[in-house]
Amino acid sequence: MILHQVTTVEAGEALGRSPLGVITCGATEQHGPHLPLSTDTIGGWALARKVAERLDCVLAPPIPVGCSDYHLNWPGTLSISPATMTSTICEIAESLQTHGVKNILIVNGHGGNRSAVDVAASQLVRTGGVSVVVAYFQGLAFKAAGGEMDLGHAGHVETAVVLREAPELVKMELATGGTDLAEALRREREFSARDIYRPMLDWESVSESGWFGDAAAATAEQADPLLEKMADRVVEYVSNAFVK
Template sequence: MTDWAGLTWPEVAEAVERQPVALLPFGAVEEHGPHLPLGTDVLAADGLAERLANTAGLLRLPTVPYGQVWSLEHFPGSLSVRDETLVALVTDLAGGLSRAGVRGIVLFSAHLGNAAALRKAARTLAETGGLPAIALTYPGLAEVAKEVRESADSHPSIMHADEIETSVLLALAPDHVRMDRAVTEYPVYPQDFDAAPVRWDTVSRSGVFGDATAATPGKGERVVDHVVRTAADLIAGWRKRVGV
């Protein structure tokens, strides 16, 4: 793996020639219950990006630490940016990457709330003749979560400070997990939860959406391994299709 931020400017051309596709990871700063830090998604993005860059032969860019966390921004410490901000950031960076000779960009988010913005950014680049891009957010998560989960999920579309996400952080950044503070909470969701804007602090007191006490490092390793392998397969197919 080559780390873009660790290069000097005379080294860029050779690095890009060896690895012409860049990986841009995204995290977020938001509450993750009483047992995980606000930077959980940044730590996860860093760990996943390192493994994915090595597996898929990508030139790794620094992780973007902020994301769209509208649903959780009323919890103290959460910091949110607009989808439009993320789209503009990606398209601006893609211009500089293209000038440096990069031929494609993988947008990878460890925060599910960034998914819509990163897909829009990839479409915007396609429509404007920018760098070919693919947007990935925990690909393969649903399948592997079913295999490793021992507790019930809180909601089909949510993985937040629960058994799965806590396990991922135990695998990637165990020193940042305080399992002695882990709790279980299953919020009661309004009927229109998936159809209307809902602030998640109105349905959860702890900021945990499931059973965090069931997390283990072994489960996290299985999730991380599956997600990285799934992402690498998707990237290989995409690169072949678009010729990068």
């Protein structure tokens, strides 16, 4: 049940059927010359819709702006602070809680949101009286793709998903000139190592072009089995994690 698309009567009925609420965290940031600024929101929302439909629960409106300050050198990118993201997630969850929701699934579509999402999840569990599960789009996609599609920024997976969900927003003729995939991944690891690393101040440190990956190989048809596998894993995990 997509909450902002129904009446209060319909919302009450849906809330009465399930104690689970789903919150999607997206972003508005550059994704190369061929994908829309809303790419991370589109991906997270596509996954969240599938999961909410299968679990017959309420799906809150997506949070369309994320923690994207390192992309601000590109026109159109918007960013909020991690504290704002954490607060927004918690306040939406608290609103859902007043309507009887006891379990929260946070679907995060943007890597830059991860620290803020983790803080929100911890705060909700410790002080909010709810149970929380976090599903990270990129991590799920990596496993579901099985090495057959890259997870580059505006690369194969993201392009396929947007082609499936919003083909009118994709400009495939412009999907050329991205940074070399191997080189971009090598640079990215400098900012995400598990042992010692430095903060990323701007995305140019990873990709001068702003994007990388084999976007040209993407088709809309590739997204369906990928999203289904991702949803399968989330539904199984959530079904086992939350007490009915």
